[in-house]
Amino acid sequence: MMKILITGAGxxxxxxxxxxxxxxxHEVTALTRSALPDYHDPLWNGADIFKEQKLVIHAAARVHQHENPKNIQALYHQDNVDFPLHIATLAAQAGVKRFLFISSVGAQLLENRFHEGRITAQKAWNLYPYRMSKLEAERKLQVFARQSGLSLTSIRLPMVYGVNAPGSFTSLLHFMRRGWPLPFGGLTQPRAFASIETVKDFFSHYLRRDGPGVFAIRDKDEISPKDFALLAAQAAKLPPPSLWACPPWLLNLGATFLNHGQTARSLAEPLQVDLGPVQHEWGWQPALTTAEGLRQAFK
Structure with a gap:
């Protein structure tokens, strides 16, 4: 059994x-946002809480929220770049050997666009601050890991769903329970999703072996947002939702007006995950399809 510290436990x-x-x-130390003092406070010797820990899992993050666009980049950078780097520094100083950073598959999409020369860093920060903050955190943590000898693993997650899951999943159920039409009829491109059961299964596997690097995980299959909505309604025993085909530009425009631009842009583009690296390195493969994961969520 292992001593593990988890940030973002709330x-x-x-x-x-x-x-x-x-x-x-496992002996788990759970840190929530309210339990953490201001890490800018020079009087806080945060390294004490990391002593004798074998692994730190950094799950704390600022996710898609309704912030003032004037300071949104600074907020994401502070919480999703500076803070994990600070936690990794304290962990290394305390002698922790393994650090797992929970990232996003959105970082993978941005990385591909940078390689293709299709987007600049400033434009990425403006359009996708959450994704960009995760990608920058991955890069800075990799530099720190090389310098400190910390074994760093970054796990890129797609949209995670399950019972009481917040964000897009809860919003989807909210709309379907009220019988509102959904603009997903035209979203037929395959996308990766991950049941919370898939995530937990991977982490159980991860603890049994160390493997630094950047990996992405998902359910056993990939389905479209349209099919996800239909399967979610079926699993929740709700009437089939009314789905209408909305052009991506109109979906993006309407969602941006409602401060959901990041979510809309994410839904409107293909997002597939290659399980080859994690299968080769870890010998892990998901047990559940997305349909099975949704049924399990509503048992």
């Missing part, structure tokens, strides 16, 4: 991992 993924790993017999 969030959906952090809380699920805390309960899951503790139930497996």
């Amino acid at each position: 969030g959906y993924i952090g809380h699920a991992l805390t309960q899951h790993l503790a139930a497996q017999g």
Whole structure:
């Protein structure tokens, strides 16, 4: 059994991992946002809480929220870049050997666009501050890991769904329960999703072996947002939703007006995950299809 510290334990993924790993017999120290003092405070010797920990899982993050566009980049950078780097520094100083950073598959999409010369860093920060903050954090953590000898693993997650999952999944159920039409009829491109059960299963596997690097995980299959909505309604025993085909530009325009621009841009583009690297390096493969994961969420 292992001594593990999890940041962001009050969030959906952090809380699920805390309960899951503790139930497996690991000694888990759970840190929530309210339990963490201001890390800019020079009087805080945060390294004390990392002593004797074998692994730190950094699940704390600022996700898609309704911030003032004037300071949104600074907020994402502070919480999703500066803070994980600070936590990794304290962990290394305390002698922690393994650090797992929970990232986003959105970082993979941006990375591909940079390689293709299709986007600049400033434009990425303006359009996709969450994704960009995760990608920049990955890069800075990699530099720090090389310098400090910390074994760093970054896990890129797609949209995670499950019982009581916040964000897009809860919003989708909210709209369907009210019988509102959804603009997903034209979103037929395959996308990766991950059940919270898939995430927990991967982490159980990860603890049994160390493997630094950047990896992405998902459910066993990939389905379209349209099919996801239909399967979610079926699993929740709701009437099939009314789906209308909305052009991506109109979906993006309407969502941006409602401060959901990042979510809309994400839904309107293909997002596929190659499981080859994680299968080759870890010998892990997901057990659940997305349909099975949705049924399990509503048991």
